[in-house]
Amino acid sequence: GNSVTQMEGPVTLSEEAFLTINCTYTATGYPSLFWYVQYPGEGLQLLLKATKADDKGSNKGFEATYRKETTSFHLEKGSVQVSDSAVYFCALSRAGDSWGKLQFGAGTQVVVTP
């Protein structure tokens, strides 16, 4: 079946540091891939997405590239801020499914210190 594996947290880093959160997936066909973010006290929000191989999703300085050959969708940001402290979830939607029916990873907590 489908699955999403992401690096365990918490990840703690200083403001302006480089952030990478690894995500790999197992799926048949060509799923759509997503990163969701959950800020403290808030609901899940879509951060970025990519729908086909080699697509790059980007938003708020975050980027992730859909790599079919390595079945990966790693999240990166060049210079994090304290306000980026949150839990980040990698997710996939099977080809043909609604983008609302998602398979999530376990989440990675990111803590950015001043």
Place this chain on the structure above:
Amino acid sequence: GAGVSQSPRYKVAKRGQDVALRCDPISGHVSLFWYQQALGQGPEFLTYFQNEAQLDKSGLPSDRFFAERPEGSVSTLKIQRTQQEDSAVYLCASSPRPGTGNTEAFFGQGTRLTVV
């Protein structure tokens, strides 16, 4: 408000009690999804509605879980005879299009259920 609203935000139930969790989707949204998120885990899909029709209930963990959306707007997730393993955050999401429509799903803040 303009977002997905869930109530109650917190619910404590004694083992064996029945509970009902409510979701008010964004007005006009056709699709509605329920998820269960255990502590420290990612959300797990439970069920999906398109308008009032429940098209996918493959994620419901047992027949104690029941969801409905009788008028195609508000939805209720009911859990009968709650057990400790039902303790989790229950998330609701809605999206404006049906089925395979490729549009973002918007999540509510969830209901935290604790079974004691």
